[in-house]
Amino acid sequence: MSEVKKKAYLAKEASHKLASITTEQKNNALTAIADALVLNKESIIEANKIDLMNGKQNGLSKSLQDRLALSTDRIIAIADGLRQIVDLKDPIGKTIEEIRPINGLYIKKITVPIGLIGMIYEARPNVTVDAAGLCLKSGNAVILRGGTSALSSNIRIVEIMHDVLDKTDIPKDVIQLISNPDRSSVNEMLTLNGLVDVVIPRGGASLIQNVIQNATVPVIETGAGICHTYIDKEANLTMATNIALNAKIQRPSVCNAMETLLLHKQFAETHFPQLANLYREENVDLKGCAKAKQLAPWINDATEDDYNTEYNDYTLNIKIVEHIEEALIHIKTYGTHHSECIVTENSQNAELFLHAVDAAAVYHNASTRFTDGFEFGFGAEIGISTQKLHVRGPMGLEALTSTKYRIHGTGQTKK
Amino acid sequence: MSEVKKKAYLAKEASHKLASITTEQKNNALTAIADALVLNKESIIEANKIDLMNGKQNGLSKSLQDRLALSTDRIIAIADGLRQIVDLKDPIGKTIEEIRPINGLYIKKITVPIGLIGMIYEARPNVTVDAAGLCLKSGNAVILRGGTSALSSNIRIVEIMHDVLDKTDIPKDVIQLISNPDRSSVNEMLTLNGLVDVVIPRGGASLIQNVIQNATVPVIETGAGICHTYIDKEANLTMATNIALNAKIQRPSVCNAMETLLLHKQFAETHFPQLANLYREENVDLKGCAKAKQLAPWINDATEDDYNTEYNDYTLNIKIVEHIEEALIHIKTYGTHHSECIVTENSQNAELFLHAVDAAAVYHNASTRFTDGFEFGFGAEIGISTQKLHVRGPMGLEALTSTKYRIHGTGQTKK
Numbered sequence: 044m045s046e047v048k049k050k051a052y053l054a055k056e057a058s059h060k061l062a063s064i065t066t067e068q069k070n071n072a073l074t075a076i077a078d079a080l081v082l083n084k085e086s087i088i089e090a091n092k093i094d095l096m097n098g099k100q101n102g103l104s105k106s107l108q109d110r111l112a113l114s115t116d117r118i119i120a121i122a123d124g125l126r127q128i129v130d131l132k133d134p135i136g137k138t139i140e141e142i143r144p145i146n147g148l149y150i151k152k153i154t155v156p157i158g159l160i161g162m163i164y165e166a167r168p169n170v171t172v173d174a175a176g177l178c179l180k181s182g183n184a185v186i187l188r189g190g191t192s193a194l195s196s197n198i199r200i201v202e203i204m205h206d207v208l209d210k211t212d213i214p215k216d217v218i219q220l221i222s223n224p225d226r227s228s229v230n231e232m233l234t235l236n237g238l239v240d241v242v243i244p245r246g247g248a249s250l251i252q253n254v255i256q257n258a259t260v261p262v263i264e265t266g267a268g269i270c271h272t273y274i275d276k277e278a279n280l281t282m283a284t285n286i287a288l289n290a291k292i293q294r295p296s297v298c299n300a301m302e303t304l305l306l307h308k309q310f311a312e313t314h315f316p317q318l319a320n321l322y323r324e325e326n327v328d329l330k331g332c333a334k335a336k337q338l339a340p341w342i343n344d345a346t347e348d349d350y351n352t353e354y355n356d357y358t359l360n361i362k363i364v365e366h367i368e369e370a371l372i373h374i375k376t377y378g379t380h381h382s383e384c385i386v387t388e389n390s391q392n393a394e395l396f397l398h399a400v401d402a403a404a405v406y407h408n409a410s411t412r413f414t415d416g417f418e419f420g421f422g423a424e425i426g427i428s429t430q431k432l433h434v435r436g437p438m439g440l441e442a443l444t445s446t447k448y449r450i451h452g453t454g455q456t457k458k
Numbered sequence: 459m460s461e462v463k464k465k466a467y468l469a470k471e472a473s474h475k476l477a478s479i480t481t482e483q484k485n486n487a488l489t490a491i492a493d494a495l496v497l498n499k500e501s502i503i504e505a506n507k508i509d510l511m512n513g514k515q516n517g518l519s520k521s522l523q524d525r526l527a528l529s530t531d532r533i534i535a536i537a538d539g540l541r542q543i544v545d546l547k548d549p550i551g552k553t554i555e556e557i558r559p560i561n562g563l564y565i566k567k568i569t570v571p572i573g574l575i576g577m578i579y580e581a582r583p584n585v586t587v588d589a590a591g592l593c594l595k596s597g598n599a600v601i602l603r604g605g606t607s608a609l610s611s612n613i614r615i616v617e618i619m620h621d622v623l624d625k626t627d628i629p630k631d632v633i634q635l636i637s638n639p640d641r642s643s644v645n646e647m648l649t650l651n652g653l654v655d656v657v658i659p660r661g662g663a664s665l666i667q668n669v670i671q672n673a674t675v676p677v678i679e680t681g682a683g684i685c686h687t688y689i690d691k692e693a694n695l696t697m698a699t700n701i702a703l704n705a706k707i708q709r710p711s712v713c714n715a716m717e718t719l720l721l722h723k724q725f726a727e728t729h730f731p732q733l734a735n736l737y738r739e740e741n742v743d744l745k746g747c748a749k750a751k752q753l754a755p756w757i758n759d760a761t762e763d764d765y766n767t768e769y770n771d772y773t774l775n776i777k778i779v780e781h782i783e784e785a786l787i788h789i790k791t792y793g794t795h796h797s798e799c800i801v802t803e804n805s806q807n808a809e810l811f812l813h814a815v816d817a818a819a820v821y822h823n824a825s826t827r828f829t830d831g832f833e834f835g836f837g838a839e840i841g842i843s844t845q846k847l848h849v850r851g852p853m854g855l856e857a858l859t860s861t862k863y864r865i866h867g868t869g870q871t872k873k
Contacts, residue, residue, distance in 0.1 A: 059790070062813065144835040148824055157846050158816070236670065240846050255651065255674050261847045262676070282869040289871035375474070397864050398477065401573070409563055409867025418872075419863075420559040431572050431655050431860035432676045433848040445846035448834075449812045452824025454697035456704035457833075 047231045050219040051186055051238040055159045057216035058184035062156070064213055066133040069180055073129045075207045077122040080172065083203050084118045090199035091168065098166075098192050106296070111166045111193055121169050124423065125176045131422045134440040135182045149451040154444040156182035158240040161232050162425075163254060165246040166190035171197045174243075175204060175218045177425045181443035184217040186239065188232060190246075191224040198222060233258040240445075243438075245426050248353070263433060263442075265426035268298030268381035269353050270411045273305040273370040273396065275387030280314060282408060283386045287318065289410040290384065292325050296355045298427060299382045299404075299414040303350060303360040305370045311338060311363045322359065331361040338363075350377045367392050371399050378402060381429050382411035403429060403436035462646045465634040466601055466653040470574045472631035473599035477571070479628055481548040484595055488544045490622045492537035495587065498618050499533045505614035506583065513607050518581075521711070526581045526608055536584050539838065540591045546837045549855040550597045564866040569859040571597035573655040576647050577840075578669060580661040581605035586612045590619060590633045592840045596858035599632040601654065603647060605661075606639040613637060648673040655860075658853075660841050663768070678848060678857075680841035683713030683796035684768050685826045688720040688785040688811070690802030695729060697823060698801045702733065704825040705799065707740050711770045713842060714797045714819075714829040718765060718775040720785045726753060726778045737774065746776040753778075765792045782807050786814050793817060796844050797826035818844060818851035 044052075080087065091113040098108055135154055142150040160183050162174045171189055178185035189197045201220040208215035221228050233242060233254060241261045244254040251266050272290050274283045290301035306315060311334070319339040322329055329335075330345035345360045350373075364370045367385075374383055384406035385396040393407045404414040414437060416424025421439030428434045434442040459467075495502065506528040513523055550569055557565040575598045577589045586604055593600035604612045616635040623630035636643050648657060648669060656676045659669040666681050687705050689698045705716035721730055726749070734754040737744055744750075745760035760775045765788075779785045782800075789798055799821035800811040808822040819829040829852060831839025836854030843849045849857040 059814075059816075142835055144833060146828065146833055148828060148833075150834060155816075259670050261679075261845055263847070264676075279869070285869060285871050293872050399474075401474075401570075402862070404863040404865055406865045406867060409865055409870040410872050412872035413561065413563060413865065413867075413870065414863075418559060418561055418563075419565060420557055430676055432678070435861050436863050446850050447817065448819040448829075448851050450819055450821045450824055450828065452821060452828075454694070454700060455824040455828065456700050457708050457825050457827035 045231060046223050047186075047221055047228050048235065048238075050221065051159065051232070051235050053216040054184035054186050054219045055238050057214040058156065058158050060214050061182045061184065061217055064182070068212055069133070069182075070129045072208060072211045072213050073125050073176055073179060075211070076176070076204050077125040079203050079207050080118055080122045080200070084115055087118060087196065087199050087203070088113055088115070091196040093195040094166075094193050101192070103166075103192055107166060107192070111168070111196070113168055113196060117169070121172045124169075124173055128176045128180050128423050131180065131440055133180065134444050139446060147453065147455055151449045151451075152446050153449060155447045157443060157445045159184045159186065159238060160443065161186050161188065161239045161242040161260070163188045163229055163232070163242060163244045163246070163250065164190065165250065166193040168193045168196040168200060170245060171200050171220070173423065174425055177423055177440060177443060179213070179217065181440050183443055184219070186219045186221065186232065188221040188229055194222060194224060229253070230257050233260060236260050243426055263426070263428050263438070264430040265428055266298055267353055267379045267429060268300070269302045269351070269377055269379045270299060270382045270384075271303050271305055271374050271378060272301050272384045272386065272411065273367070273374070274307060274310050275367060275385060275389060275392050276307040276309045277389040277392070278310055278386040279388055283310070284318060284321065286384065286386055286408070286410050288321060288325070290412055291322070291327060291359050292357070293410070293412055295357055297412075298353075299411050300355065301359065301411055302352065302354055303362060303373075303377065305373060306361065306363050307367070308334065308363050308365060311335070315339060315361070315363070319361075326357055328358045329361055330358065332363055334363040335361040353379070367395060371396070374400055379429060381427070382406065382414040384409065384411050403427070460643075460646060461638050462601075462636055462643050463650065465636065466574065466647070466650050468631040469599035469601050469634045470653050472629040473571065473573055475629050476597045476599065476632055479597070483627055484548070484597075485544045487623060487626045487628050488540050488591055488594060490626070491591070491619050492540040494618050494622050495533055495537045495615070499530055502533060502611065502614050502618070503528055503530070506611040508610040509581075509608050513581075516607070518607055522581055522607070526583070526611070528583055528611060532584070536587045539584070539588055543591045543595050543838050546595065546855055548595065549859050554861060562868065562870055566864045566866075567861050568864060570862045572858060572860045574599045574601065574653060575858065576601050576603070576654045576657040576675070578603045578644055578647070578657060578659045578661070578665065579605065580665065581608040583608045583611040583615060585660060586615050586635070588838065589840060592838055592855060592858060594628070594632065596855050598858055599634070601634045601636065601647065603636040603644055609637060609639060644668070645672050648675060651675050658841055678841070678843050678853070679845040680843055681713055682768055682794045682844060683715070684717045684766070684792055684794045685714060685797045685799075686718050686720055686789050686793060687716050687799045687801065687826065688782070688789070689722060689725050690782060690800060690804060690807050691722040691724045692804040692807070693725055693801045694803055698725070699733060699736065701799065701801055701823070701825050703736060703740070705827055706737070706742060706774050707772065708825070708827055710772055713768070714826050715770065716774065716826055717767065717769055718777060718788075718792065720788060721776065721778050722782070723749065723778050723780060726750070730754060730776070730778070734776075741772055743773045744776055745773065747778055749778040750776040768794070782810060786811070789815055794844060796842070797821065797829040799824065799826050818842070
């Protein structure tokens with residue numbers, strides 16, 4: 044039996060035992076893991092050094108090296124993340140609905156764990172801990188398949204988690220790490236119907252597309268964000284400027300950062316030249332439509348391809364529109380249903396935008412950068428869903444639950 | 459462009475227009491469709507006759523011919539189904555959650571349509587109307603791909619629905635029927651990512667497996683039900699007998715009917731011979747484990763394969779177990795997470811069963827036959843989900859919704 048299948052079996056079996064573990068036991072285990080990670084930080088950093096060395100040899104980009112690198116501070120932050128999960132309410136066993144249909148049955152819809160969750164992600168060792176922590180708290184087993192370039196770090200981290208669980212009533216098999224670096228191990232996981240209940244991919248577009256194209260188990264798609272901000276004719280200038288800058292430059296590498304700024308022509312004619320200068324001061328590379336170039340001739344041309352690109356970088360498309368309807372059509376054409384914003388003082392236009400835009404999060408007068416489990420008050424997140432089934436937008440603990448109907452009868456039979 | 463792609467584009471485009479249609483407009487259209495179906499019943503029956511004739515020529519089984527056949531009574535029943543959907547509350551635009559995180563934003567989570575739903579089903583023309591009605595009420599466009607043997611009936615039914623919509627503000631393109639009988643049209647639909655938001659397969663195991671294996675768009679799995687009833691040591695004899703008979707023979711062809719009866723050995727020793735006779739009187743073919751055969755030597759042997767079979771027929775496996783734990787293990791091994799029942803007067807055992815069994819619906823002292831949208835009070839159903847994401851169990855209008863976060867700010871930017 045392959046590593047993936049064997050570990051999936053073990054995890055699934057262990058997930059059944061999780062059902063009878065109390066909230067207190069889960070919280071104690073999470074706290075103990077947080078403590079153990081900090082206590083063993085040197086050995087984690089040692090293991091991480093091996094990954095970093097290999098990464099440099101294999102030409103891993105600077106930004107990926109940065110995501111991969113672990114320091115004492117980062118390990119403390121990861122451990123703090125676990126402690127925050129401890130503070131969250133247990134999402135399992137909650138009664139969502141009580142139904143008393145005319146047949147005399149008493150039906151309770153309650154939350155239950157999903158079962159076995161497959162996480163497929165890149166070279167970010169913090170995801171190993173976050174995902175394991177969120178799955179444990181929500182009563183799920185997890186099978187982790189992180190990027191190969193973080194394998195040494197992940198092995199050490201999972202060893203530490205296993206050592207802690209060994210001293211508890213929670214079977215350590217609820218956390219499994221796939222160590223086979225071959226891509227076949229990913230694809231095998233994607234077809235374990237009946238064992239893996241859902242796969243959550245986190246990472247770049249090619250990773251996510253591979254999962255979508257090859258999975259036969261259910262998938263929660265995450266990630267891609269071509270986010271827009273539309274500045275309406277009746278926008279407050281200061282607010283519009285702040286939001287437009289923040290959405291692009293506060294952290295351009297993330298999925299909720301803005302990629303295209305849509306400007307009503309009247310706003311643009313008065314204010315775009317100045318706004319363009321502000322972007323230039325922040326080293327943002329601007330690409331514009333023909334009208335934008337008339338107002339700031341030094342910027343580059345925006346092509347169809349540019350509007351379809353998630354830069355995740357200091358690059359921004361500018362498009363000047365005749366009216367809100369043109370903005371809505373642009374977003375419908377190029378948006379990825381992630382986060383979209385209108386800045387306006389006109390409440391009718393705000394309502395039109397909030398209603399018409401088909402996205403997980405639609406903003407009126409706030410930066411798209413807020414689409415995030417922490418900012419939404421979920422306390423933690425395992426990713427941001429860009430699909431419409433099960434969960435949409437930031438995924439906290441609740442997203443890791445399913446439901447079950449418990450039906451209490453007094454001998455009812457169907458007529 | 460292929461028929462499937464063209465119709466999916468038209469439906470998706472039309473779905474955006476549905477967003478501004480009021481509940482009253484949707485209800486008026488549904489009522490008008492119900493009226494028109496009854497008014498045009500002769501022409502539907504004529505079209506259906508062609509399907510039935512072809513079916514007979516192609517050797518369609520008697521039971522499939524029965525499912526395919528339309529009569530005046532059946533058309534009236536189908537129209538009544540639509541009128542029931544009119545009476546249901548509009549599931550769209552409901553505020554599910556209001557969040558006021560510390561960043562000062564005001565976040566509203568509201569229900570929205572999923573978008574474009576693909577229905578893949580067999581030769582049951584009533585599904586054409588049910589699915590179109592449920593999708594319309596929930597603001598979704600639908601692309602219907604029914605069984606080829608019902609094509610003539612479906613074409614006539616959809617014509618009637620289109621004629622009605624033509625006289626309303628609802629674009630008729632929200633209901634699309636695929637007329638290409640080739641299986642390639644199914645498989646094309648399964649890979650229209652970005653156009654089709656979800657596919658719901660309804661039908662036999664091979665239809666559903668084809669969808670799961672080939673879909674890259676999200677799927678809601680429905681259907682397979684190997685359901686068990688476990689009669690505990692401390693069961694009430696009359697209740698146990700009624701439930702055990704009802705779960706098998708009230709309508710054996712459906713997914714919530716029982717396929718295996720698990721009996722505690724003490725109950726079995728006293729009562730199984732008599733229960734076996736009752737099944738024999740109802741022409742149920744019994745297959746039993748070795749112990750069951752000792753108590754009723756005339757029954758057949760039950761094999762491993764039998765325990766894995768969804769008979770949907772007058773056949774039943776009997777297994778005698780030492781204790782409730784053995785029953786739980788049997789259900790974990792052979793169950794399909796659909797509907798499972800315990801009959802007992804022992805509340806501790808009931809609780810253990812309800813907690814431990816991983817299924818959409820777990821019953822205490824009631825027949826598994828109740829797993830159904832109508833019985834649960836949902837008013838209608840588009841299928842029964844046997845997966846754990848998005849929706850589990852009977853799927854009513856709510857299952858056809860997604861959510862959207864509307865975020866109201868006052869100029870907030872991320873720090």
